[in-house]
Amino acid sequence: MKKSAKLAMPAPQAFQPIESVSIGTQLYRHLRGAIIRGDLHPGQALSESEIARQYSTSRQPVREAFIKLAEERLVNIQPQRGTFVVKISVADVLDARFVREAIEVAVAQEAATSAPPTAIKELRNLIEQQIAVSHGHNAEFLALDEEFHRTISLSVGRAHAWRVIEGIKAQMDRIRYLSLDDATPLPLIIEQHSRIVDGIEAGNPAAAAAAMRSHLREIIISLPDIAARFPDVFESESLTGAS
Amino acid sequence: MKKSAKLAMPAPQAFQPIESVSIGTQLYRHLRGAIIRGDLHPGQALSESEIARQYSTSRQPVREAFIKLAEERLVNIQPQRGTFVVKISVADVLDARFVREAIEVAVAQEAATSAPPTAIKELRNLIEQQIAVSHGHNAEFLALDEEFHRTISLSVGRAHAWRVIEGIKAQMDRIRYLSLDDATPLPLIIEQHSRIVDGIEAGNPAAAAAAMRSHLREIIISLPDIAARFPDVFESESLTGAS
DNA sequence: ATTTATACTTTACCATACATGTATGGTGAT
DNA sequence: ATCACCATACATGTATGGTAAAGTATAAAT
Structure with a gap:
């Protein structure tokens, strides 16, 4: 019943699965924008724990966001030292x-x-x-x-x-x-x-x-x-x- | 005085911090090569737990490797479903x-x-x-x-x-x-x-x-x-x- | 025979705890 | 005054348990 109703929908390929974005991805986008806009200054240290507290989440999603930002060369992860917003070269x-x-x-x-x-x-x-x-x-x-x-x-x-x-x-x-x-x-x-x-x-x-x-x-x-x-x-x- | 003694050191700028690569990064490189060479077939499912067992590590490093591979469009992470080697388009x-x-x-x-x-x-x-x-x-x-x-x-x-x-x-x-x-x-x-x-x-x-x-x-x-x-x-x- | 409903399995995601390396201030010996 | 040493704090890296969601198989119902 409901299936037949769904088949009547206009454009199935236009359907977006609502895309419940993971916390890590949301954090990534947010931090990315903040870095590009300059809200986070180049050279500034970003702590996993600190960010996690600010956004009321655990360190893990923050960590994943950091990894994506590092892939994009927006932050520099230094093991056992810290993560920093990269300065512009x-x-x-x-x-x-x-x-x-x-x-x-x-x-x-x-x-x-x-x-x-x-x-x-x-x-x-x-x-x-x-x-x-x-x-x-x-x-x-x-x-x-x-x-x-x-x-x-x-x-x-x-x-x-x-x-x-x-x-x-x-x-x-x-x-x-x-x-x-x-x-x-x-x-x-x-x-x-x-x-x-x-x-x-x-x-x-x-x-x-x-x-x-x-x-x-x-x-x-x-x-x-x-x-x-x-x-x-x-x-x-x-x-x-x-x- | 003593500073002048230090200046006699051979080549300070040639020093490389040895770069002890994390397990997650090692896994990323390994899986990346396997996908490119075709050892891992397009469409094949990759399970965090499965890979973790194979390499005798925990799921966390595997997860980080997956994230990097996904950034490179080599795997496709589908939330709550699985991670798959992307087929070639x-x-x-x-x-x-x-x-x-x-x-x-x-x-x-x-x-x-x-x-x-x-x-x-x-x-x-x-x-x-x-x-x-x-x-x-x-x-x-x-x-x-x-x-x-x-x-x-x-x-x-x-x-x-x-x-x-x-x-x-x-x-x-x-x-x-x-x-x-x-x-x-x-x-x-x-x-x-x-x-x-x-x-x-x-x-x-x-x-x-x-x-x-x-x-x-x-x-x-x-x-x-x-x-x-x-x-x-x-x-x-x-x-x-x-x- | 087809459909609906339910239990079960597997998955990625998140939270927490622990391990390990690094920076730093203090302390005592020289 | 300088140095080696140590304690402490804090950083990322790793391990593990729990959870919600998606898929699948089985069973019941029409």
């Missing part, structure tokens, strides 16, 4: 940016030849929303910015590409949160977004690629200033090499 | 290959302009070794192949790029282990490697990029055949879309 960020550029430029090229019209409409829509919040609401803008880039990747079915970018973006976003106000002016970023969509819509891979490339190189400009202004947030960068 | 592999091509082509371009001569010598050396084992020893060849690609990335300081590639390679290597014998002939691969180094050594970014690109597209050719020959190893690939 200028060299690392530039290296990550290089990878991101390689991937997203390739995606933009592909989008110019095979992105569906609905995706272009969605991208234009996102740009409109970005304009709407471009006066002051920088946090909201960052979310729309992320959705913009994600939409491009998913529009050509590059889910894996987006997954990689997402991890890289985390490191780069930490810097953007450091200088929310005096970074690259939002109207300029929005203009760059428009040029990217222009290239995609025109079916011009070279133009789309060039627009994406110059867009992603913005951060290189502001990075040295930021590193100089927040010295305690960055790695000493002299004798590290590997870590 | 043709679409996923093609998506991952796309990302790898984007990164490694960019790296090859960069290497053509700024790789040190020592790196080129090292690459030539690796090719010689590959020739030496190209008759039969396919497992050894795979190791040398990995070292070849890693050397290129690290020669231009792209450690982050290599880290991303390493994760992608895992998925692609699973396929190579499926058809160790009748895959692309090793001499052909070695020839492609040579062309890549030729481009780098000549300082010709376009040539290096083109050589790398065609090299990384080899797998597309053999993939359909392999997928047809090992149907139980691959995802059904019809209604998945996301997972």
